[in-house]
Amino acid sequence: MAGAGASARTRRSSTVSDVAALAGVSPGTVSKALNGRGQLRAETRRRVIDAAQELGFSPNLVARGLIAGRTYTVGVLTTDSFGRFTIPVMLGAEDVMGAGEMSMLLCDGRGDPLREQHYVRTLLARRVDGIIVTGRRSDPRPSLGRHLPVPVVYALAQSEDPGDVSVVHDDTQGAVLAAEHLLATGRRRIAHVTGTAHHAATQHRAAGVTAALAAAGEQLVGGRPLTGEWSERWGRDAVTELLLRGEPFDGVVAGSDQVGRGVASALREAGRRVPEDVGIVGFDNWDVMAEASRPPLTTIDPNLTDLGHTAASLLLDAIGGRSLEPGVRRSPCRLVTRRSTETVV
Amino acid sequence: MAGAGASARTRRSSTVSDVAALAGVSPGTVSKALNGRGQLRAETRRRVIDAAQELGFSPNLVARGLIAGRTYTVGVLTTDSFGRFTIPVMLGAEDVMGAGEMSMLLCDGRGDPLREQHYVRTLLARRVDGIIVTGRRSDPRPSLGRHLPVPVVYALAQSEDPGDVSVVHDDTQGAVLAAEHLLATGRRRIAHVTGTAHHAATQHRAAGVTAALAAAGEQLVGGRPLTGEWSERWGRDAVTELLLRGEPFDGVVAGSDQVGRGVASALREAGRRVPEDVGIVGFDNWDVMAEASRPPLTTIDPNLTDLGHTAASLLLDAIGGRSLEPGVRRSPCRLVTRRSTETVV
DNA sequence: GTGAAAGCGCTAACAG
DNA sequence: CTGTTAGCGCTTTCAC
Numbered sequence: 001m002a003g004a005g006a007s008a009r010t011r012r013s014s015t016v017s018d019v020a021a022l023a024g025v026s027p028g029t030v031s032k033a034l035n036g037r038g039q040l041r042a043e044t045r046r047r048v049i050d051a052a053q054e055l056g057f058s059p060n061l062v063a064r065g066l067i068a069g070r071t072y073t074v075g076v077l078t079t080d081s082f083g084r085f086t087i088p089v090m091l092g093a094e095d096v097m098g099a100g101e102m103s104m105l106l107c108d109g110r111g112d113p114l115r116e117q118h119y120v121r122t123l124l125a126r127r128v129d130g131i132i133v134t135g136r137r138s139d140p141r142p143s144l145g146r147h148l149p150v151p152v153v154y155a156l157a158q159s160e161d162p163g164d165v166s167v168v169h170d171d172t173q174g175a176v177l178a179a180e181h182l183l184a185t186g187r188r189r190i191a192h193v194t195g196t197a198h199h200a201a202t203q204h205r206a207a208g209v210t211a212a213l214a215a216a217g218e219q220l221v222g223g224r225p226l227t228g229e230w231s232e233r234w235g236r237d238a239v240t241e242l243l244l245r246g247e248p249f250d251g252v253v254a255g256s257d258q259v260g261r262g263v264a265s266a267l268r269e270a271g272r273r274v275p276e277d278v279g280i281v282g283f284d285n286w287d288v289m290a291e292a293s294r295p296p297l298t299t300i301d302p303n304l305t306d307l308g309h310t311a312a313s314l315l316l317d318a319i320g321g322r323s324l325e326p327g328v329r330r331s332p333c334r335l336v337t338r339r340s341t342e343t344v345v
Numbered sequence: 346m347a348g349a350g351a352s353a354r355t356r357r358s359s360t361v362s363d364v365a366a367l368a369g370v371s372p373g374t375v376s377k378a379l380n381g382r383g384q385l386r387a388e389t390r391r392r393v394i395d396a397a398q399e400l401g402f403s404p405n406l407v408a409r410g411l412i413a414g415r416t417y418t419v420g421v422l423t424t425d426s427f428g429r430f431t432i433p434v435m436l437g438a439e440d441v442m443g444a445g446e447m448s449m450l451l452c453d454g455r456g457d458p459l460r461e462q463h464y465v466r467t468l469l470a471r472r473v474d475g476i477i478v479t480g481r482r483s484d485p486r487p488s489l490g491r492h493l494p495v496p497v498v499y500a501l502a503q504s505e506d507p508g509d510v511s512v513v514h515d516d517t518q519g520a521v522l523a524a525e526h527l528l529a530t531g532r533r534r535i536a537h538v539t540g541t542a543h544h545a546a547t548q549h550r551a552a553g554v555t556a557a558l559a560a561a562g563e564q565l566v567g568g569r570p571l572t573g574e575w576s577e578r579w580g581r582d583a584v585t586e587l588l589l590r591g592e593p594f595d596g597v598v599a600g601s602d603q604v605g606r607g608v609a610s611a612l613r614e615a616g617r618r619v620p621e622d623v624g625i626v627g628f629d630n631w632d633v634m635a636e637a638s639r640p641p642l643t644t645i646d647p648n649l650t651d652l653g654h655t656a657a658s659l660l661l662d663a664i665g666g667r668s669l670e671p672g673v674r675r676s677p678c679r680l681v682t683r684r685s686t687e688t689v690v
Numbered sequence: 691g692t693g694a695a696a697g698c699g700c701t702a703a704c705a706g
Numbered sequence: 707c708t709g710t711t712a713g714c715g716c717t718t719t720c721a722c
Contacts, residue, residue, distance in 0.1 A: 063715035292577040408699035
């Protein structure tokens with residue numbers, strides 16, 4: 001068992017020369033036969049393929065990479081650990097990479113710039129064909145630098161350097177969608193309960209809500225967003241505050257699904273009916289939150305998997321030699337409706 | 346901008362020969378100087394290092410790997426996508442791998458055995474030194490096979506083949522911890538509200554709770570666990586059911602934090618005080634759930650990061666030539682106390 | 691059609 | 707002490 005495994009493990013895997021010997025041809029011929037290049041007699045090709053099969057030959061991609069000068073590998077470097085936001089981006093990227101027979105090398109910066117620099121060096125030493133930088137926050141982050149020998153795309157994490165290529169979801173557009181949906185379902189007095197004031201996402205979302213309301217001749221209840229933290233607790237506290245102020249409201253754009261869920265539960269406990277008296281739209285489409293909320297939350301989906309697709313496609317283009325337009329690309333968000341904004345029949 | 350980037354990108358990175366030429370020595374000497382091997386005059390070493398520095402030389406690890414016959418890379422293959430459970434395992438693994446200058450190549454099987462087989466071939470063709478198989482569920486899964494040329498460790502996902510090396514957290518021990526904690530805080534009539542009946546985790550946890558109660562001369566309220574699904578909604582429904590039955594209870598071991606949160610909220614709404622009237626222990630220590638619960642949940646932490654450490658260390662050992670004891674290793678869970686089981690003063 | 695030879699970038703072994 | 711040579715496994719001319 002353990003012994004068997006160990007013995008299997010010590011057996012050196014076979015090479016083109018082994019295959020060549022068995023097929024009675026030269027290594028060069030094996031290469032041509034197996035890769036469908038050159039002019040070979042069908043019978044020779046057959047013999048080589050059979051020999052390869054028999055030996056369980058699997059070409060050494062390391063050796064191939066050495067010749068090709070590329071590795072068919074990209075590095076994925078996170079600013080600040082993996083999590084709920086980075087995963088979908090990576091899965092999206094993997095869809096695209098996998099199709100191109102590219103693999104992804106994973107590095108987690110853990111929010112430490114030194115660690116990050118170390119990883120960049122490692123990735124370059126491993127001769128990755130390109131790098132995707134990602135991270136939980138969309139706030140601009142320091143660039144890896146312009147001098148790198150391979151193309152870099154920032155996904156979700158945006159580079160401070162406008163000369164870099166960044167892809168982020170469009171928070172402003174998402175927030176507009178949220179506010180317009182509340183307006184469309186008949187609400188007029190809309191509040192915005194959101195997260196940490198200094199986050200870029202917070203500011204963009206607030207701008208979107210404000211703009212959408214202005215376009216409809218309305219303005220935010222209370223005149224400005226209620227900023228706090230990205231938690232359910234803050235969502236609940238904010239509702240208490242709103243009710244205390246006494247200013248009437250019939251809609252809330254929440255800065256996140258967690259905040260939205262807090263808002264929903266506080267309203268419920270205060271005897272306000274959702275969606276009859278107040279409509280709520282969350283942000284993130286974090287299914288487990290949005291669906292466990294009572295009622296389930298209508299929310300804005302930032303389409304992070306698509307974002308990953310886009311980032312990976314751009315990177316592949318750049319690796320393929322296409323020169324990319326530098327700057328920030330914003331990919332659109334999508335409205336997902338659930339009970340919290342249903343209109344009563 | 347784009348142009349500058351592109352031009353930098355076309356510049357071939359320098360090689361040992363370039364450094365050798367600049368330093369006025371031979372390539373072999375460069376290798377020795379840079380790797381601190383062999384006997385060199387300090388001054389020569391200095392000159393080589395300076396030259397390398399000047400050229401921004403970074404050794405090509407692909408070439409090095411070709412010689413060494415290993416790549417200092419391990420493959421991480423997930424059974425069924427990444428998520429809440431696999432992430433901590435991977436972070437734990439990365440801690441260990443990073444220290445050994447090993448990188449991780451990521452593949453996501455997406456629950457498709459064909460896709461998985463494809464990835465295994467890819468990883469082997471890339472000559473990874475070993476493979477970590479992981480996945481969201483701890484139920485035994487088909488082995489990748491015993492014939493692989495590199496060692497494999499199953500982390501969180503357990504292999505069906507007892508000849509493989511698997512590391513999983515100890516659900517039974519965790520459940521014992523949960524039940525004992527409720528007993529220790531003075532509860533006697535304890536119910537178990539848990540998830541999908543046929544999951545291995547469900548069964549192990551139920552066995553643990555039952556055993557701990559038996560050891561204290563008690564048995565489960567209702568005689569057997571209430572199985573349902575891994576959701577808050579089921580936690581709430583189960584409480585309704587329990588209350589309807591009328592059988593008194595003062596403690597609940599929940600099969601997950603989501604279920605636990607559902608239990609907490611239903612009890613709250615039914616006017617039962619937590620922790621005064623009923624104590625609740627969750628499972629998973631999913632912070633966002635456990636902390637947002639009212640009251641916050643005491644829970645069992647499966648220590649997945651440690652599990653990742655262990656898996657990676659085992660794999661490194663195996664790569665280093667140590668032959669591993671096959672079988673399943675169970676790593677212990679830990680109790681994390683929060684308000685839901687606080688004893689009143 | 692097929693083989694021989696050179697070389698990707700690096701290191702190890704052996705000369706000198 | 708340092709240079710030369712050979713070779714990791716593969717592909718790619720270029721002869722034959």
